[in-house]
């Protein structure tokens with residue numbers, strides 16, 4: 090009789106021991122205990138401060154190194170000139186061709202990674218048998234572990250030739266091929282984080298949908314996906330940052346030729362590709378040409394920051410309190 | 412309360428009688444007082460669903476053993492019993508929620524009338540079944556959508572696209588769930604902005620919008636305050652004219668107040684079933700009596 094009422098909230102045991110005086114009375118904590126806590130707290134603070142410090146240091150170097158550049162080139166020229174030729178005899182310093190290259194390759198990559206990554210995440214968490222998921226998830230994560238140099242040559246030697254079968258006048262260097270390859274590389278960034286977010290959606294929400302007569306796919310797309318959206322948005326933002334910052338693939342396969350074009354079939358250079366190109370080249374340190382990589386770096390930083398802020402706003406907006 | 416038939420075995424007026432009145436102050440009413448319990452409904456109400464020699468297994472764990480039990484039309488049937496006795500398990504068989512998890516097994520039959528459909532038969536499509544049987548869960552579970560879209564969800568699944576039809580049906584469902592007045596000016600706002608009680612009424616509206624034949628309620632008020640609870644109780648009593656209701660509750664007063672029939676379960680078995688007045692005032696089994704009077708354990 091008594092066993093079935095096991096989760097009866099009245100549990101006499103705890104209350105009894107209190108009253109029976111078996112526990113020592115509460116005392117103020119020992120000096121040692123408080124010191125230890127202080128120590129741990131300041132240790133954690135230090136660790137947090139360290140990461141902020143490094144970020145601050147990077148920003149400082151970027152800004153201070155790009156100041157000589159901006160003394161020479163007006164912000165107006167920087168933002169409106171349609172050419173980026175800092176190494177030419179007649180230099181132009183318009184950043185927009187590099188920004189266009191970066192945005193276009195990023196857009197191509199996201200067009201691949203977001204839908205594919207999201208679908209993989211939904212499929213893995215809602216449809217795949219759990220055994221298969223345990224195998225597939227780490228396998229998928231290997232995609233992100235392949236060295237980007239390999240991806241770069243994969244784009245030049247395989248993807249672009251394959252695309253040329255469909256688009257005959259596609260130049261050897263273009264933004265489409267490396268964009269697609271970059272997209273494949275960041276699929277696991279999207280799918281892994283999204284899957285975590287999707288799995289965190291409480292079963293109760295899914296049951297609510299099934300109970301109304303919804304099928305598996307409808308439930309996944311109309312209830313689970315929106316419920317997990319704030320986490321999935323974080324995954325998208327990470328993917329964007331990763332794509333904007335990707336260097337090797339575009340440097341190898343997109344042509345290293347600044348080009349104010351949003352057409353993925355054109356060759357182009359991205360901000361990162363330019364930076365790596367100049368820093369590996371033989372421009373003398375301190376020349377305006379060399380300092381231009383810091384101006385480009387500042388631009389990259391501002392773009393990434395912008396995407397992250399948008400991401401934070403989206404997360405807040407869509408955050409669900411289950 | 413409009414039912415005419417008097418309880419067949421009315422409880423003896425334990426606390427009444429002039430002799431006792433003078434000797435002691437009026438006692439606190441208990442569930443054994445006839446005025447707290449609904450009068451028994453006519454026993455002749457048609458059966459909407461019949462559970463027949465039904466057992467249920469969570470893989471190897473048996474949760475229900477040989478349960479046989481009718482659910483009558485235009486009546487509220489309460490499932491009561493100590494925690495872990497299988498009330499939720501039984502309720503979730505009606506809309507095949509157990510199908511969502513591997514390894515679960517139904518044995519026996521649950522017949523849904525009028526078409527004599529065996530709910531738990533393998534060949535019965537759970538989706539079409541869930542279109543006829545709605546469920547409200549213990550914890551409010553609105554979708555991360557607007558109030559409007561929450562109620563529209565089931566309707567859209569049924570292929571209703573026309574804006575005006577959706578709006579009309581949603582208003583009716585929200586009115587039926589006694590929520591319309593509170594939300595009519597903010598139908599486009601997220602459902603998560605509602606209070607817990609409002610969310611639960613939204614879930615009831617969402618279930619009602621589908622015009623179910625049977626409404627399953629699993630402790631629908633256990634997360635709510637007394638005012639929200641009494642609103643939902645009133646609502647449930649009104650709804651029974653249109654839909655067969657099965658409600659799980661731990662609240663004996665609630666079972667006594669709103670249900671017409673009560674089933675007492677214990678350790679996966681049905682111990683006693685009868686008109687609520689009978690079960691509360693004149694229980695046949697010792698366990699039932701102990702449980703409804705709070706002496707259980």
Ligand SMILES: Nc1ncnc2c1ncn2[C@@H]1O[C@H](COP(=O)(O)OP(=O)(O)OP(=O)(O)O)[C@@H](O)[C@H]1O
Nearest residue numbers: 469472473474492493494495496497498499500501
């Ligand atoms: N998913 C599951 N797997 C295995 N056993 C389960 C599962 N769910 C419930 N059970 C067991 O089945 C029995 C009945 O559980 P059920 O949830 O139906 O009880 P209940 O009457 O609804 O209890 P409560 O009043 O606490 O909600 C319990 O012994 C429980 O431990």
Ligand SMILES: [Mg+2]
Nearest residue numbers: 498499500659
């Ligand atoms: Mg339960």
